[in-house]
């Protein structure tokens with residue numbers, strides 16, 4: 001067994017970020033969506049990426065998560081370079097190491113809430129019975145006990161987002177990426193959903209990266225990084 005002392009450099013908080021991007025650029029035609037971004041995400045931390053519409057937030061999230069390939073720059077996950085992986089390996093990484101919450105759920109309309117949450121587990125090879133049991137457990141933690149067999153259309157917007165949060169966490173990813181996760185919700189429901197996301201991520205020890213243009217929501221997250229015109233805006237991110 002590894003000794004769990006504070007001297008162990010790999011276990012010292014901050015010694016090795018969960019996810020690290022360096023010099024990331026991404027261009028669409030002549031325009032840079034990312035113009036050289038450096039960002040470090042510590043294991044288990046919650047971070048909001050804020051900035052106006054079109055500033056590059058979604059592009060940064062997609063590049064960090066291996067959905068998009070950057071034109072240049074490096075990405076490390078727990079010290080391993082992941083920016084040069086082929087599409088098959090990136091897809092595997094997205095399924096095993098990352099969780100995703102999008103603006104409007106992206107739940108499969110034909111499946112029940114518990115089947116939606118179980119889906120990533122089934123894709124990862126878990127047996128149906130245990131995948132569904134895990135799914136029900138997560139739905140319960142997110143306040144959806146009794147609604148496991150409802151389809152997404154039979155859930156409210158906030159409930160559907162909590163089901164999406166359960167789905168993003170059930171395989172215990174290292175990092176959750178949430179792109180405007182409350183964008184389709186009213187203010188009150190949005191705040192509750194954000195609390196549910198932060199609470200559930202903290203429980204598993206997953207880091208969570210939340211993209212939002214809503215400054216007030218961002219203020220509920222412990223750390224904020226501002227982005228403007230594809231660059232980190234240091235004037236604001238110090239807040």
Ligand SMILES: Nc1ncnc2c1ncn2[C@@H]1O[C@H](COP(=O)(O)OP(=O)(O)O)[C@@H](O)[C@H]1O
Nearest residue numbers: 028032033051052053054055056057058059060
């Ligand atoms: N697929 C694409 N093709 C062309 N331009 C794009 C594409 N995706 C994003 N962009 C451009 O890149 C910039 C950053 O976009 P995005 O990352 O979506 O910003 P945000 O999420 O902050 O609103 C914008 O100017 C946008 O128009």
Ligand SMILES: [Mg+2]
Nearest residue numbers: 057058059179
């Ligand atoms: Mg966006």
